[in-house]
Amino acid sequence: xxNNVIGPxxxxxxxxxxxxxxxxxxxxxxxSGKSYISLFYPLKFAEDxxxxxxxxxxxxxxxxxxxxxxxxxxxxxxxxxxxxDDLKKQGKKGGIKIHIKDLKIxxxxxxxxKFAYLESRKDLQRHQxxxxxxxxxxxxxHFTREMFEYLVKRMRSAKAKHKKQMVLTCNPDPDWDCLEWxxxxxxxxGTPDTSKDGKxxxxxxxxxxxxxxxxxxxxxxxYGTGADAGIRSFTFISANxxxxxxxxxxxxxxxxxxxxxxxxxxQRYFYGNWYVRPSTAGYFRREWVEExxxxxxxxxxxxxxxxxxxxxxxxxxxxxxxxxxxxxMAKMKDGxxxxxxxx
Numbered sequence: 105x106x107n108n109v110i111g112p113x114x115x116x117x118x119x120x121x122x123x124x125x126x127x128x129x130x131x132x133x134x135x136s137g138k139s140y141i142s143l144f145y146p147l148k149f150a151e152d153x154x155x156x157x158x159x160x161x162x163x164x165x166x167x168x169x170x171x172x173x174x175x176x177x178x179x180x181x182x183x184x185x186x187x188x189d190d191l192k193k194q195g196k197k198g199g200i201k202i203h204i205k206d207l208k209i210x211x212x213x214x215x216x217x218k219f220a221y222l223e224s225r226k227d228l229q230r231h232q233x234x235x236x237x238x239x240x241x242x243x244x245x246h247f248t249r250e251m252f253e254y255l256v257k258r259m260r261s262a263k264a265k266h267k268k269q270m271v272l273t274c275n276p277d278p279d280w281d282c283l284e285w286x287x288x289x290x291x292x293x294g295t296p297d298t299s300k301d302g303k304x305x306x307x308x309x310x311x312x313x314x315x316x317x318x319x320x321x322x323x324x325x326x327y328g329t330g331a332d333a334g335i336r337s338f339t340f341i342s343a344n345x346x347x348x349x350x351x352x353x354x355x356x357x358x359x360x361x362x363x364x365x366x367x368x369x370x371q372r373y374f375y376g377n378w379y380v381r382p383s384t385a386g387y388f389r390r391e392w393v394e395e396x397x398x399x400x401x402x403x404x405x406x407x408x409x410x411x412x413x414x415x416x417x418x419x420x421x422x423x424x425x426x427x428x429x430x431x432x433m434a435k436m437k438d439g440x441x442x443x444x445x446x447x
Contacts, residue, residue: 132376135345244272294379296342
């Protein structure tokens with residue numbers, strides 16, 4: 105008979121699950137098992153009947169995708185507690201109740217966990233009256249700082265006894281508006297400083313600004329020690345596929361296949377580099393050209409102004425869209441080209 109063990113499979117995954125920060129960011133590369141491990145957080149609190157957890161993805165389709173969060177959560181929790189409907193047929197009590205329509209799971213204690221989408225700013229209104237004790241954002245770079253800040257205010261309960269936590273899982277994205285939170289945990293080249301994994305830092309949001317410190321006492325000397333001081337703990341834990349032994353055993357070619365990807369993808373998804381970006385993000389590089397102080401207009405053989413029209417409007421999901429660009433270039437008699445104007 106084979107025994108199935110459900111839980112962390114490496115020291116790094118153990119650190120992911122046992123960290124005690126108020127706000128934690130977990131991940132930094134593909135295949136680390138961060139989404140799977142994040143589903144064990146509710147189990148830490150499931151015996152508290154007043155546990156009210158929520159797990160967010162960008163869309164409902166991402167939640168219910170095959171082998172996605174919902175399917176894995178139902179599978180894990182059923183293995184541990186059993187299914188309430190199946191046990192009832194056997195004349196037994198207990199088990200989890202799976203509410204497919206509401207994407208909600210109720211544990212035997214009465215604790216509950218729901219799955220929800222959060223695609224844009226307007227979706228926040230659906231959580232206005234909610235009171236959560238645990239929030240998980242999976243693929244957190246698809247969400248904005250405003251969303252995290254809004255949900256922090258929804259984390260409240262006078263009855264829950266467990267520690268309230270918010271956990272974000274993600275892969276590197278140099279354009280994420282929360283990158284500043286992670287930078288103290290990175291080396292100069294943008295890869296994780298693994299010696300800092302799990303290190304606790306502290307912050308206060310003061311008039312919209314994040315005030316950080318490595319010492320709680322430093323912030324307490326300014327903002328006080330009471331619950332209303334607003335001091336919260338934070339940590340970042342990096343990991344990659346090598347921290348996920350079951351994946352390496354099941355798919356020995358995973359690393360070689362990942363390293364066969366384009367250079368930028370290897371840097372991001374294997375080495376966890378937060379600073380690199382695809383070269384297609386800017387086809388033209390400044391270092392390719394030199395500045396010309398003056399030129400003779402008589403040497404110009406042709407002038408061309410071209411336009412690149414962009415029609416995307418700003419939105420919560422795309423806060424910095426492309427702009428319309430106009431460039432004026434000249435071809436010189438000696439075969440060189442000058443960029444005369446860009447707007």
